[in-house]
Amino acid sequence: MAKTLDLTNGPIARKLLLFALPLLGASLIQQLYTTVDILFVSNYLGTGASAAVGASVLLNSALVNLFTGISIGAGVVIAQAFGRKEEVQLSKSIHTSMMLGLIGGVLLTIIGEFSGSAFLNAVKTPASIFQDALDYVQVFFLGLTFMLVFNMAAGVMRALGNSQTPMLIQLVCGIIHVVTNFLFIKYMSNGILAVAWSSVLSQVLSAIIAVYYLLHDGVMSIPKLAVDRPLMREIIRIGLPAGLQGVVVTLSNVFVQYFINGFDVVAIAAFTAYYRIELLFYMPLVALGQAMMTFTGQNVGARLYGRVKSGLRTTLIFGVGYSLVLAAVLLYFGRETFGVFYTDPAVIDMGVTIIWISFPFYFFYVFLEVFADTLRGGGLSDVPMYIVLFNQCLLRTVILFGFMQLAHDIRLLVAVYPITWGTAGAMLYWYYRKGTWMMRPPV
Known part of the structure; x- marks a missing residue:
């Protein structure tokens, strides 16, 4: 295990950054070739094909988010075993995780193949694009097993402190995906199937590598691949709440979009650009949270609770400092930033209004992300799920309804984001301060 990084000793700040930067790189790579996908479909295949792919996004995201949560549970169990230096338990955790990835992938592939048509009907997919959307879904799910095996393998590597190799695999397979996208679209008669098969090929290659x-x-x-039942239960106990959280938050965003769509086209366009710009905040903070989760897992496994607290303080300093500096830069260059996406002065004005309400308070999100991932790293996943779902789904929706009754004002809609980031962060901090979550017995 040449590239493993033992996070239980050495300089905390340096090791956290070394671990977090490849996580950020992997997120950027994923974002880049997702964007390339959109560009290929919209520019080469037209609006109908783009709509057909878009019709399946919610189903794909929900199922992938569910199993991504399971891989989080596996990562925590593996990181804690690594921190305890229990070689036998570590080996069992790794092999159980990989078997869960394989079994779960096969099950979800079967579910996806049989539920695709029903789902597309349920979301009222127009008849004109229904068959194309169904073709895309059915081919996409053929590659799902390989996607989940890769995610689990990448989770194993990261739990052992190796965040570089998964990033490099994603980079290589991302380049292959872009090239095959172009070639398949050019030479295959069915453009939708060309895009889908290109995705499957990159998923197969990433899993194999x-x-x-x-x-x-x-x-x-x-030969050691097998499911250890106590470990499987622990992985699911930690991972399932994280997966369900991802599914419910994804679905709840539909309600937020409902309110956004209640404004004019200018507001919808401004929010479309805002979500792209927001990724400059979101992805680095998620990378920091993921790094802190592995850091916590290894150090809780080693019973180094003081080091966990030091790592948390360091991560919060990094996250808050980054958020405040980036907010200042983007607010100063707000018009130029939105000008990259649109030339319409009305859209740019609306975009600047949005970021002046949101970005100065984005550091609230640091506390939400870092405290939630710290608790997960300690083996506690249900409480962060309850807190995040209460704030990001229930409370956010209630406040939105209330604000929109007061006034149909885009500024009130935007204000809901920092309010619920703050309330979620405060509740997670309160639970973290209780301290009892770190004393869970090892698996």
């Missing part, structure tokens, strides 16, 4: 790496590095052995 990741599994080969684990085998070659001695982390995994095919």
Whole structure:
């Protein structure tokens, strides 16, 4: 295990940054070739094809988010075993996780293949794009097993402190995906299937490379693949709440979009650009949270609770400092930033209004992300789920309804975001301060 990073000793700030930067790089790579996908579909295949792909996004995201949560649970269990230096338990955790990835992928593929048509009918997919959307969904789910195996393998590597290799695999397969996207669209008669098969190919390659790496590095052995039931229950106990949180938050965003759509086209366009710009905040903070989750897992496993607290303080300083500096830069260059996306002065004006309400308070989100991931790293996943769902789904929706009754004002809609970031962060901080979550017995 040459590239593992032991986070239980050494300089905290340096190790957290070394671990977090490849996580950020992986997120940027994923975002870039997702954007390329959109560009290929919209520019080469037209609006109908783009709509057909878009019709399936919610189903794809919901199922992938669910199993991404399971991989989070696996990562925590593996990180804690690594921190305790329990080689036998570590090996069992890794092999159980990989088997769960394989079994879960096969099950979700079957579910997706049989539920695709029903889902597209349920969301009232127009008849004109229904068959194209169904074709895309059915091919997409053929690659889902490979996607989940890669996600689990990447989770294993990160839990052992190796965040570089998953990023490099994503980079290589992302380039292959872009190239095959172009070639398949050019030479296949059905453009939708071309895009779908290109995605499947990149998923297959990423899974093969990741599994080969684990085998070659001695982390995994095919004969040892088996499900240890106590470990499986622990992985699901930690991972399922995180997965359900991702699914429900994804679905709840539909309600927010409902309110946005109640304004004019200018507001909708401004929010479309805002969500792209917001990624400059969101992705680095998610990377910091993921780094803190692994850091916590390893150090809770080693019973180094003081080091967990020091790591948390360091991560919060990084996150808050980054958020405040970036907010200042983007607010100063607000018009130029939105000008990258639109030339319409009305859209730019609306965009600047949005960021002046949101970005100065984005540091609230740091507390939400970092405290939630710290608790998960300690093996506690249900409480962060309840807190995040209460604030991001229920409270946010209630406040939105109330604000929109007071006045149909875009500024009130935007204000809901920092309010619920703040309330969620405060509740997570309160639970973190109780301290009892760190004393859970090992698996």
